[in-house]
Amino acid sequence: MQDKKVRHKGRLAQIFIYLGKLFRMFIFQNDWKVLPMAAIIAGMVSFVLGSSLFKTMEGTKMGTFALTCVCIWNGFFNSIQVVCRERPIVKREHRSGLHISSYIAAHMIYQAFLCLSQTVIIILICKIVGVAFPEKSMFFEWSIIDIGISLFLITYSADMMALMVSSIVRSTTTAMTLMPFLLIFQLVFSGGFFNLPDNVLPISNITISKWGLTVLCSQGDYNSLPMVSIWNNMVKLKNVEIGGEKPIKDLLIEVEKEGYNEWIMKQCGNQNQDPKYAFSADIILNCWKYLILFTICYAMIAVIFLEFIDLDKR
Amino acid sequence: MEGMTVYLFTYGYRLLKEILLLIGYFMIFGKCGAKRYKAFIPFVKEYTLSLCADREKDGRAYTVFSGLQLIINVFAAFIPKESMFVRVLGVCDIILTVTLLVYGIRIYLGLAEVFKRSKKWVVLFILFEGVICLIWGFSSKFVPYKKIDSISKNSGAAVSGVSADTISSGLSVNITYRRVIDFFRKRYLLKDIHLNIPKGHLVLLLGGSGAGKTTFVNAVTGYEKANADIRLDERDIYKDYKNMKYDVGFVPQQDLMRENDTVLLTLQDAASLRLPSDISFRNRKGRISEVLDIFGLTAIKSSLVEKLSGGQKKRLSIAMEYISNPTLFILDEPDSGLDGVVARNLFEKLREIANTGKIVIVITHTPDRVIDLFDDVIVLAKDRSRTGRLAFYGPVKEAYDFFQKKSMEEILLSINQQDEGGEGRADEFVEKYAELLKRKVG
Numbered sequence: 001m002q003d004k005k006v007r008h009k010g011r012l013a014q015i016f017i018y019l020g021k022l023f024r025m026f027i028f029q030n031d032w033k034v035l036p037m038a039a040i041i042a043g044m045v046s047f048v049l050g051s052s053l054f055k056t057m058e059g060t061k062m063g064t065f066a067l068t069c070v071c072i073w074n075g076f077f078n079s080i081q082v083v084c085r086e087r088p089i090v091k092r093e094h095r096s097g098l099h100i101s102s103y104i105a106a107h108m109i110y111q112a113f114l115c116l117s118q119t120v121i122i123i124l125i126c127k128i129v130g131v132a133f134p135e136k137s138m139f140f141e142w143s144i145i146d147i148g149i150s151l152f153l154i155t156y157s158a159d160m161m162a163l164m165v166s167s168i169v170r171s172t173t174t175a176m177t178l179m180p181f182l183l184i185f186q187l188v189f190s191g192g193f194f195n196l197p198d199n200v201l202p203i204s205n206i207t208i209s210k211w212g213l214t215v216l217c218s219q220g221d222y223n224s225l226p227m228v229s230i231w232n233n234m235v236k237l238k239n240v241e242i243g244g245e246k247p248i249k250d251l252l253i254e255v256e257k258e259g260y261n262e263w264i265m266k267q268c269g270n271q272n273q274d275p276k277y278a279f280s281a282d283i284i285l286n287c288w289k290y291l292i293l294f295t296i297c298y299a300m301i302a303v304i305f306l307e308f309i310d311l312d313k314r
Numbered sequence: 315m316e317g318m319t320v321y322l323f324t325y326g327y328r329l330l331k332e333i334l335l336l337i338g339y340f341m342i343f344g345k346c347g348a349k350r351y352k353a354f355i356p357f358v359k360e361y362t363l364s365l366c367a368d369r370e371k372d373g374r375a376y377t378v379f380s381g382l383q384l385i386i387n388v389f390a391a392f393i394p395k396e397s398m399f400v401r402v403l404g405v406c407d408i409i410l411t412v413t414l415l416v417y418g419i420r421i422y423l424g425l426a427e428v429f430k431r432s433k434k435w436v437v438l439f440i441l442f443e444g445v446i447c448l449i450w451g452f453s454s455k456f457v458p459y460k461k462i463d464s465i466s467k468n469s470g471a472a473v474s475g476v477s478a479d480t481i482s483s484g485l486s487v488n489i490t491y492r493r494v495i496d497f498f499r500k501r502y503l504l505k506d507i508h509l510n511i512p513k514g515h516l517v518l519l520l521g522g523s524g525a526g527k528t529t530f531v532n533a534v535t536g537y538e539k540a541n542a543d544i545r546l547d548e549r550d551i552y553k554d555y556k557n558m559k560y561d562v563g564f565v566p567q568q569d570l571m572r573e574n575d576t577v578l579l580t581l582q583d584a585a586s587l588r589l590p591s592d593i594s595f596r597n598r599k600g601r602i603s604e605v606l607d608i609f610g611l612t613a614i615k616s617s618l619v620e621k622l623s624g625g626q627k628k629r630l631s632i633a634m635e636y637i638s639n640p641t642l643f644i645l646d647e648p649d650s651g652l653d654g655v656v657a658r659n660l661f662e663k664l665r666e667i668a669n670t671g672k673i674v675i676v677i678t679h680t681p682d683r684v685i686d687l688f689d690d691v692i693v694l695a696k697d698r699s700r701t702g703r704l705a706f707y708g709p710v711k712e713a714y715d716f717f718q719k720k721s722m723e724e725i726l727l728s729i730n731q732q733d734e735g736g737e738g739r740a741d742e743f744v745e746k747y748a749e750l751l752k753r754k755v756g
Contacts (some may be wrong), residue, residue: 006557006560006590007590008587008589008591009586009587010591013586013591015586017583020579020583021575022575024579025572025574029573029671052571086572088570089570089571091570093569093587094590095564096559096560096584096587097559097560097588098587099589187728197398199397200398261453308587310537310538
């Protein structure tokens with residue numbers, strides 16, 4: 001009896017094999033299309049919301065929420081089908097010695113490349129459209145890099161969540177059915193844009209959107225911005241007549257003539273400070289920490305579920 | 315007072331419905347051949363009803379969702395009513411109720427089919443479940459055309475009680491049984507399979523649907539372990555699965571490859587996974603071009619997989635496994651979707667591989683067109699307990715004599731169950747072969 005101890009490619013080597021496959025798919029299998037898609041979505045959002053982004057409180061909240069949604073959308077679309085569409089192939093390869101951890105690690109590296117590319121594209125598009133990025137930055141010389149890191153982490157975290165879903169479900173149809181639910185959950189439970197009841201608020205802690213919105217508002221120095229909604233509402237009331245006169249219109253003209261309108265908006269902003277959006281390194285790092293934590297958790301869950309791929313029905 | 319009346323009416327109605335259901339199920343189970351006492355066990359009764367309706371899968375789902383609903387209701391009872399969590403549970407409860415309704419409809423549709431009644435009865439079942447169950451249970455007009463397969467009652471064909479001696483060069487298979495626990499029930503998928511396959515043999519694995527061909531292959535390769543002793547050249551496959559899986563090539567029925575890779579890259583990646591890591595780049599390259607040549611893929615090595623014909627894809631799929639030069643090579647219907655000439659060429663290639671000292675086992679549903687290429691045939695059959703059993707193993711010519719048939723298709727027909735259009739003689743041949751084996755062993 002001969003005892004053969006033959007070594008085969010280990011986990012690290014397998015990562016490179018799969019990275020090669022994934023980058024080939026990027027070129028040949030239309031995976032590259034997620035990049036122009038990111039540009040189109042970023043373009044649409046920045047055209048609509050870009051003018052007031054990082055300029056007013058309302059515009060910043062709305063714009064950063066929209067940017068967070070764009071990132072989550074991109075992340076979801078990048079990987080929602082990547083595993084489930086080739087599940088039988090993965091099962092065959094697992095039988096032939098594939099390490100699931102290597103397979104997911106290869107996906108993580110490849111998806112990081114996609115997310116990074118999409119982040120660069122979003123920032124470029126925002127620049128082209130004329131979004132004024134904040135002048136103040138926390139960690140790097142240019143605020144664009146700080147914000148870029150946040151956009152990347154939001155996209156990547158969403159991407160890993162979709163990768164996890166793709167590893168759990170067994171068909172692309174199921175994955176695509178689940179995706180809108182996940183997206184709606186992220187949007188509704190972000191806790192920043194829609195007011196949630198107090199007892200539901202803790203749920204927002206497990207959403208990518210909450211930490212994404214918080215970090216972007218914080219980096220945009222939300223609390224230092226003017227609040228324009230009260231002024232805009234007063235403008236809407238300018239034609240209200242009291243005793244045959246239009247006192248609100250008269251007041252607005254007077255305020256504008258004296259140059260107090262911006263002061264009023266600024267005061268309004270000062271009275272509406274939100275401590276969770278303060279321009280603080282702690283807040284930004286905390287948000288990044290959560291996004292990275294989510295990413296790691298999702299990837300681990302993906303590996304755990306995919307390890308059971310042999311149990312798939314024939 | 316009014317509230318009390320409503321309360322009594324509601325709970326009285328529920329109680330009455332449950333009593334009617336119990337009696338109805340009790341009687342229906344009797345008609346279907348199920349154990350009547352199961353009508354008194356929550357969850358089990360719904361599952362048993364699904365068995366009566368020949369909707370086992372739906373019954374499983376129904377039972378699981380019922381269990382979930384019960385858990386939710388128990389939780390809800392212990393949580394303060396004003397809590398938000400109760401509302402969330404309420405939403406879950408509604409979702410589960412809708413799901414249960416759908417699965418309930420499916421089960422009752424199945425019941426209507428089994429009792430050969432109009433599907434309109436399902437509406438009545440939904441509206442007046444208790445009363446209708448009672449009618450179906452008691453009325454002699456409602457009789458199922460088939461009863462539950464009582465697997466546990468059937469012991470199946472007799473076992474041989476012998477085992478195959480381990481051979482020094484080749485594959486020794488001694489499967490005592492392969493069992494699964496499926497929704498609280500033990501099911502034997504394979505039992506009493508003992509054989510030795512020498513190297514250099516091309517073996518046909520024949521069997522009807524559900525006879526356990528794939529289960530057998532998975533058990534032999536160690537992919538799904540059975541209660542068995544499987545040895546390849548005296549090496550225990552189960553004990554040394556980590557290393558030996560590279561010495562066993564399994565080609566699945568479907569061509570599971572990435573369509574947008576080229577033939578060469580597909581093979582290169584397969585080589586990277588399957589070949590030992592210490593093999594030199596030159597040797598690996600040499601092995602890849604050798605395999606490309608063997609399977610006639612050299613001319614199309616730069617083509618994308620999606621551009622290949624069915625035969626070419628199949629050859630590539632086989633090449634992916636053959637790259638590691640396995641001793642045991644198993645193919646699941648490699649000729650599916652291929653025309654006669656292409657299939658013949660493929661089997662000739664497999665014959666050549668076997669001639670190099672490999673063991674090649676092939677599952678195919680159209681063996682007669684290439685039967686001259688095979689050395690031996692393994693015939694698996696479902697016995698009366700629906701367990702995969704060995705009905706024959708030996709040279710092709712002896713198989714014809716054993717079954718008294720002139721072709722493999724005729725053999726297959728003779729062992730297939732009668733409800734599958736066969737002769738239903740599986741047990742007879744399983745027992746005959748067991749006797750033959752006993753005599754051989756002495």
